[in-house]
Amino acid sequence: MQTICDGRSGEIQLMQGNQAFARGALEAGLSVVAGYPGTPSSEIVENLAKASTVRNIYVEWSVNEKVAMEVAAAASFAGLRSAAIMKQVGVNVASDFMLHLSESGIRAGMILISCEDPGALSSGNEGESRPFAKLFEVPLLEPCDMQEAKDMTQWAFALSEEIRNLVMIRSVTRLSHASGNVTLGSLPEVAPVARYKHWGTMMDADEGPMTTIPVHYRHTLMQQKLQKAVSRFEESPFNTYEGPENPEVIIITSSACTLYSREAIRLLGVKERVGLIKLGTTWPLPPRFMEKYLSMADIIFTVEEVLPFIEDSVKILASDIAGRIGIKKFHGRSDGTLPTVNELNPDLVAGGLAKILGIEYLPMESAYVELVDKAVGSAAPPRDLAFCAGCPHRASFWSIHNALEMDGREGFVCGDIGCYTLAILPTGFSTLRTVHAMGSGTGIASGFGKLGRFGMDQPALSVCGDSTFFHAVMPALVNAIHNQADMTLVVLDNSGTAMTGFQPHPGLTVDATGGDAPALDIAEIVRAMGAHVAESDPFQVEATRDKLLELLQKKGVNVLILKQSCALSPEKKGKKLFQVDLDPSVCLGEDCGCNRLCARVFKCPGLQWDPEAKSARIDEVICSGCGVCASICPSGAIKKKEVA
Amino acid sequence: MATQSHAADPYNLIITGVGGQGNVLASKLIGNILVDQGYYVTIGETFGASQRGGSVMSHLRISRESIQSPQIPRGKAHMVVALEPTEALRVLKEYGNFGVKVITNTRPVYSVAVVCGDSPYPSMDDLKGWMDKLTAAAWFIGATDEAVKLGTAILSNVLLVGALAAVGDLPLERDRFQEVMSRTMPPAKVEMNVAAFDKGRAMII
Numbered sequence: 037m038q039t040i041c042d043g044r045s046g047e048i049q050l051m052q053g054n055q056a057f058a059r060g061a062l063e064a065g066l067s068v069v070a071g072y073p074g075t076p077s078s079e080i081v082e083n084l085a086k087a088s089t090v091r092n093i094y095v096e097w098s099v100n101e102k103v104a105m106e107v108a109a110a111a112s113f114a115g116l117r118s119a120a121i122m123k124q125v126g127v128n129v130a131s132d133f134m135l136h137l138s139e140s141g142i143r144a145g146m147i148l149i150s151c152e153d154p155g156a157l158s159s160g161n162e163g164e165s166r167p168f169a170k171l172f173e174v175p176l177l178e179p180c181d182m183q184e185a186k187d188m189t190q191w192a193f194a195l196s197e198e199i200r201n202l203v204m205i206r207s208v209t210r211l212s213h214a215s216g217n218v219t220l221g222s223l224p225e226v227a228p229v230a231r232y233k234h235w236g237t238m239m240d241a242d243e244g245p246m247t248t249i250p251v252h253y254r255h256t257l258m259q260q261k262l263q264k265a266v267s268r269f270e271e272s273p274f275n276t277y278e279g280p281e282n283p284e285v286i287i288i289t290s291s292a293c294t295l296y297s298r299e300a301i302r303l304l305g306v307k308e309r310v311g312l313i314k315l316g317t318t319w320p321l322p323p324r325f326m327e328k329y330l331s332m333a334d335i336i337f338t339v340e341e342v343l344p345f346i347e348d349s350v351k352i353l354a355s356d357i358a359g360r361i362g363i364k365k366f367h368g369r370s371d372g373t374l375p376t377v378n379e380l381n382p383d384l385v386a387g388g389l390a391k392i393l394g395i396e397y398l399p400m401e402s403a404y405v406e407l408v409d410k411a412v413g414s415a416a417p418p419r420d421l422a423f424c425a426g427c428p429h430r431a432s433f434w435s436i437h438n439a440l441e442m443d444g445r446e447g448f449v450c451g452d453i454g455c456y457t458l459a460i461l462p463t464g465f466s467t468l469r470t471v472h473a474m475g476s477g478t479g480i481a482s483g484f485g486k487l488g489r490f491g492m493d494q495p496a497l498s499v500c501g502d503s504t505f506f507h508a509v510m511p512a513l514v515n516a517i518h519n520q521a522d523m524t525l526v527v528l529d530n531s532g533t534a535m536t537g538f539q540p541h542p543g544l545t546v547d548a549t550g551g552d553a554p555a556l557d558i559a560e561i562v563r564a565m566g567a568h569v570a571e572s573d574p575f576q577v578e579a580t581r582d583k584l585l586e587l588l589q590k591k592g593v594n595v596l597i598l599k600q601s602c603a604l605s606p607e608k609k610g611k612k613l614f615q616v617d618l619d620p621s622v623c624l625g626e627d628c629g630c631n632r633l634c635a636r637v638f639k640c641p642g643l644q645w646d647p648e649a650k651s652a653r654i655d656e657v658i659c660s661g662c663g664v665c666a667s668i669c670p671s672g673a674i675k676k677k678e679v680a
Numbered sequence: 681m682a683t684q685s686h687a688a689d690p691y692n693l694i695i696t697g698v699g700g701q702g703n704v705l706a707s708k709l710i711g712n713i714l715v716d717q718g719y720y721v722t723i724g725e726t727f728g729a730s731q732r733g734g735s736v737m738s739h740l741r742i743s744r745e746s747i748q749s750p751q752i753p754r755g756k757a758h759m760v761v762a763l764e765p766t767e768a769l770r771v772l773k774e775y776g777n778f779g780v781k782v783i784t785n786t787r788p789v790y791s792v793a794v795v796c797g798d799s800p801y802p803s804m805d806d807l808k809g810w811m812d813k814l815t816a817a818a819w820f821i822g823a824t825d826e827a828v829k830l831g832t833a834i835l836s837n838v839l840l841v842g843a844l845a846a847v848g849d850l851p852l853e854r855d856r857f858q859e860v861m862s863r864t865m866p867p868a869k870v871e872m873n874v875a876a877f878d879k880g881r882a883m884i885i
Contacts, residue, residue, distance in 0.1 A: 210751065215707075296749050399756075401777065404777060420793060
């Protein structure tokens with residue numbers, strides 16, 4: 037089996053963007069990597085974890101992104117090249133440390149790779165982290181394809197070491213999760229020795245303490261480092277111009293948008309009219325390089341995702357040098373030439389460019405559009421997201437929903453980020469009534485739980501997953517207990533970071549590379565914190581509902597732990613707890629009065645409504661044998677038998 | 681270098697299905713076979729929420745010239761390979777044209793809307809009728825049924841890759857397939873996959 041360590045220098049391989057980042061880090065002689073799972077970033081750490089079996093590197097899934105960056109920084113301080121890897125929202129979490137790190141500086145090369153999700157293809161937001169580079173005065177790189185993902189990662193380490201500061205690389209889903217040809221470089225033989233030199237004076241960058249003070253001195257250094265990076269950017273092979281000598285329009289772009297822009301120029305057949313500045317180094321802009329090409333045309337079209345980050349910088353630069361380059365007309369995200377939200381694609385860029393050039397762009401024949409719209413409307417039923425067959429979350433939310441109904445005080449559940457976020461949809465009986473960041477459900481419930489003096493008598497609940505509990509819920513729970521809020525936290529413990537691919541977390545007995553690790557017990561932790569604690573198997577829906585109902589009557593902070601592995605977890609997949617059968621002679625179908633409760637409301641993909649027979653049936657192939665549906669049929673038509 | 685050559689550059693292939701059907705593996709497999717022959721292959725994947733019942737789609741751009749956008753422009757697919765028949769239609773809505781070809785599995789995967797009785801699933805005759813109007817050529821293949829006969833439904837994707845090879849737009853020769861399989865799969869699984877590839881090739885008449 038291939039790993040990213042296979043392959044000689046000069047060999048061409050088909051690589052996923054995230055594999056290319058990982059390979060680039062290895063080619064740079066990386067020693068330590070830490071991250072927290074999050075789509076579309078997780079494969080970078082996973083590939084490096086596999087590589088750690090053949091190379092001497094330390095790979096860790098950290099408890100959260102701030103700690104991941106701190107762990108990586110320690111390696112850099114001790115003279116080892118290191119990387120912190122996360123998705124865009126993780127940079128928000130890490131940002132407090134990141135500001136301080138930028139001010140203290142680093143020793144051996146250290147990079148941050150932030151994988152972002154324009155269009156929110158698998159996120160609860162389409163926030164971006166590029167403004168942090170500006171805010172914290174660190175250089176920012178944005179590769180445009182898989183080859184650059186590898187090459188820029190390698191270059192970023194050298195740049196970081198040269199300027200003695202963190203270098204940030206920004207990827208997007210369409211790059212991290214895309215694959216393409218990559219020509220490999222060689223993997224160096226390195227044997228670094230870790231030693232933290234701290235005995236020098238305060239001002240000694242090599243052997244003094246790593247700190248942000250004296251603040252003004254360090255801040256000045258920080259800005260000098262950034263200027264040094266700019267001088268390297270001026271000469272960087274990652275910044276290029278392609279197109280005619282006298283273009284009518286210049287596109288400025290970076291990242292995957294470079295590929296969309298090239299495609300748009302080709303779709304419209306306007307190669308002779310449009311030039312393209314591809315920026316690999318997007319903050320700060322290299323002013324001399326920019327001036328040379330901005331002088332060539334009066335119309336500037338910036339193509340980027342999602343906010344007008346480069347566009348704003350270009351406008352500021354262009355106004356500074358307007359005397360030399362003249363007054364420009366700007367198009368992009370700001371003026372509506374491109375939509376102000378969502379990811380881009382070749383058609384949106386072609387549409388924007390066509391508008392600027394005053395030509396027409398019609399991607400599809402109208403006769404075809406008319407016909408295919410009719411076909412999809414009549415013969416392609418919608419495919420909404422739903423919990424998998426046998427998912428413990430469906431059972432958990434069934435019980436939570438029913439307990440709240442029986443309690444009758446209009447209680448509600450505050451959620452956060454995980455597969456269970458889907459419980460805001462009918463698949464989780466629309467049980468979640470707030471959804472925000474990691475751990476926010478519990479912080480918000482803590483707040484609701486103090487509103488009794490203002491007449492609020494609704495029970496406030498929150499849910500979180502097991503990985504999220506460690507990541508961000510613990511401080512919120514401490515807050516609720518200490519401030520004597522009335523709330524109930526339900527921990528949906530499915531034994532892994534399921535949504536992103538079962539990465540281990542501190543509650544499990546394995547680490548990132550499969551080694552043994554001490555597991556922290558959630559029940560023991562919350563008991564020690566001082567909460568009332570109960571535990572239940574979510575597949576026991578009635579017992580779970582009753583336990584929760586009892587907790588809801590208690591003042592103070594209650595925690596109910598519902599433990600059942602994810603239906604897709606490697607140890608569970610394909611193994612049935614129960615053989616589940618539906619007796620068609622007992623199912624009353626449409627005459628039952630349950631109004632198709634099992635299929636219409638419970639909505640398990642393994643339990644299907646047969647419109648011809650007018651009764652429910654079990655799909656043997658899809659049913660995962662959790663047996664929960666046997667408890668919900670009012671006629672008792674569904675029978676479960678334990679599988680030996 | 682390949683003996684066959686494809687007409688369009690880039691050649692735009694979409695592989696579509698539902699989470700868990702092996703889309704990503706099929707696209708990697710085709711990509712590896714073509715990269716070995718000196719092509720530039722760009723694969724864009726949409727698989728964010730795929731494990732939770734959503735549609736999954738891989739865009740493959742095959743070129744002699746360069747890496748391409750990982751998203752195919754609207755209306756510009758040359759070939760759609762579908763692991764699920766209604767997903768083929770959904771792809772045509774964005775990427776279809778009167779010249780497109782489609783190879784589709786006949787086995788439905790019902791969405792929750794169908795399962796709970798809210799939306800009917802179309803008949804195979806309906807689907808064939810639409811495909812007839814919306815494509816230049818369409819092949820309906822019982823890939824899942826044949827894969828089950830070979831031992832496991834998960835081979836459906838490789839069966840469809842075999843069918844794609846038989847259509848002949850792309851140089852996906854058997855020995856190259858076998859070579860990539862031996863490199864990327866545990867040895868015990870290679871033979872089974874080659875059998876599935878052969879079965880798929882034989883199903884294009």
